[in-house]
Amino acid sequence: MRPARLTVLAAATAVAALTAVTGCAEKTGSGDGTIRVAASDSACGVSAKEFPAGKVQIEVENKGSKVTEVYVLFPDDRIVAERENIGPGTKAAITAEIKPGDYEIACKPGMKGDGIREKVKATGSGATEKRSPELDAAVAGYRKYVQAQADESLPATQTFVDAVKAGDVEGAKKAYALSRIGWERTEPVAESFGDIDPKIDVREDGLEAGQEWTGWHRLEKALWADNKIGDEEKKLADTLMTDVNEWQKKIGQAEITPTSMANGAKELLDEVATGKVTGEEERYSHTDLVDFKANVEGAQKAYELLKPVAAKNDPELAKQLDTQFAALDTLLDKHRADKNSMDFTSYDKVGDAERKELSDAVNALAEPLSKLAAAVAK
Numbered sequence: 001m002r003p004a005r006l007t008v009l010a011a012a013t014a015v016a017a018l019t020a021v022t023g024c025a026e027k028t029g030s031g032d033g034t035i036r037v038a039a040s041d042s043a044c045g046v047s048a049k050e051f052p053a054g055k056v057q058i059e060v061e062n063k064g065s066k067v068t069e070v071y072v073l074f075p076d077d078r079i080v081a082e083r084e085n086i087g088p089g090t091k092a093a094i095t096a097e098i099k100p101g102d103y104e105i106a107c108k109p110g111m112k113g114d115g116i117r118e119k120v121k122a123t124g125s126g127a128t129e130k131r132s133p134e135l136d137a138a139v140a141g142y143r144k145y146v147q148a149q150a151d152e153s154l155p156a157t158q159t160f161v162d163a164v165k166a167g168d169v170e171g172a173k174k175a176y177a178l179s180r181i182g183w184e185r186t187e188p189v190a191e192s193f194g195d196i197d198p199k200i201d202v203r204e205d206g207l208e209a210g211q212e213w214t215g216w217h218r219l220e221k222a223l224w225a226d227n228k229i230g231d232e233e234k235k236l237a238d239t240l241m242t243d244v245n246e247w248q249k250k251i252g253q254a255e256i257t258p259t260s261m262a263n264g265a266k267e268l269l270d271e272v273a274t275g276k277v278t279g280e281e282e283r284y285s286h287t288d289l290v291d292f293k294a295n296v297e298g299a300q301k302a303y304e305l306l307k308p309v310a311a312k313n314d315p316e317l318a319k320q321l322d323t324q325f326a327a328l329d330t331l332l333d334k335h336r337a338d339k340n341s342m343d344f345t346s347y348d349k350v351g352d353a354e355r356k357e358l359s360d361a362v363n364a365l366a367e368p369l370s371k372l373a374a375a376v377a378k
Contacts, residue, residue, distance in 0.1 A: 033051070034047075034058070035047055035048050035056065035057065035059070037061070039060055039063075039068050040062070040063055041064035041066055041109045042064075043116060044116040044118055046118045046120060049120050050123055051121075051123070052122070052123060053124050054124070055095060055097055055259070055377045056095070056097070056098045057093075058081065058096070059091075059093065060083070060086065063088070064109050065088055066088065066110045067087050067088070068108055068111065069082065069083065069084040069086065069108040069115070070082065070108070071104075071115065072103055073104045073117075078255075079192045080096065081096040081098070082094075084111065085111075093370065093374075095263070095373035095377045096259050096263070097260070100123060100125060101122055103119075103121070104120065105117065105118050131258070134308050135376065138261065138305040138308075138309070139257065142301070142305050143252070143254075143256055145305075146186040146254065147251055147252055149185050151248060153181075153183060153244060154244065154245065156175070156179045156181070157241060158241060159175045159179065160172060160179040164229055164234060165237050167229050167234075168229075169223055172219070172223055173223050173224070176216070176219075176220060176223065179216070181294045181342065182294075183200070183201065183247075184290075184294035184295050185297050185301070186298055187298065189251065189256070189264065190247060190251065196243055196250070198211065199215055200214075200215040200240065200244065202217065204217070214236055214239050214240065215240055215243070218236055219233060219237065220282065220285050223284070224285050258306060259376065262306060263373050264302060265298070265300075265303055265369055265372060266366065266369045269295070269296075269365060269366040269369055272296065273362050276289070276292040282347065286346040286347040287344070289335055289344035289347055289350070290344050292358075293342065293344065296332070303325070303372060306372065309376050310372060310376055314371070317368055321372070324365035324368060324369075328361045328364075331361050332358075335354075
């Protein structure tokens with residue numbers, strides 16, 4: 001999960017290359033139709049306030065001193081596109097399908113708050129063009145997948161909640177990581193509904209000013225750091241169950257496109273790189289490798305559904321992705337006795353050399369995966 005996020009609901013995800021700048025928005029876009037976003041610590045310059053709807057390219061530069069995030073948002077704060085963890089002086093890229101309408105582009109220095117926002121408009125009807133049957137099938141398959149993950153999360157979370165409410169610390173510990181698998185597999189979609197993600201999956205250091213700490217990680221700390229369950233934790237367990245039910249009911253409303261699937265797969269790898277490999281995500285339970293595997297599975301599912309089109313448009317990219325997914329899966333298998341189970345080694349038992357090996361494998365996959373959206377948008 002991200003340290004903090006905007007209040008949002010999911011949609012098509014964009015392409016952005018991120019490096020940065022200082023100041024104000026220019027009035028026109030670039031000659032090649034690319035939208036350029038200049039992100040700094042105090043500004044979010046956008047090169048075009050209006051642009052044709054359809055497949056959109058966005059490039060962003062971060063010349064600020066802080067890590068930033070960039071979002072394309074509907075007026076009601078639903079996410080159209082996003083890229084997070086953009087370091088000072090770094091670049092990234094995203095491709096998006098954006099429908100006609102009004103939007104905001106938000107730069108979020110320090111990855112907190114509502115961000116610095118610029119209003120933009122997508123014009124025409126480019127995004128309404130009919131997709132290929134293969135891409136329609138990919139979207140339908142992914143929609144079915146994310147709904148199934150949310151549905152399966154209900155009984156798994158209920159088992160965890162029941163153990164917490166019974167005061168069964170050991171039972172709750174056993175159920176904790178398993179209750180999170182569906183969420184982790186579909187995190188880019190799951191985390192994009194309103195304030196559900198900050199309520200369910202925020203870590204203590206990701207809290208906004210005045211925000212109450214609720215959700216899985218609040219209970220994780222009680223179970224592993226405090227090794228006890230009190231009345232407050234039992235109430236928080238009920239709140240968690242309510243929020244997971246809300247997510248399960250809403251997930252069918254997510255706006256999913258081929259590019260949002262591809263960009264979501266890359267976001268899942270970014271989640272691994274910034275939270276799981278570092279051990280920050282599950283800092284008390286050390287169940288990071290369960291999350292790690294679930295993130296990879298979710299990314300791989302999106303890729304496999306898009307592969308018929310990606311392999312046709314960029315066969316070399318598909319070969320690289322097949323190779324790197326297989327290599328990462330093999331490496332993860334080294335950290336569990338049974339490759340058909342989610343019983344992984346506690347991450348505090350994984351040494352620095354092994355962590356680096358995992359990190360290198362994630363980076364080797366993330367690079368070609370960042371090109372998947374462009375391949376399916378051809």
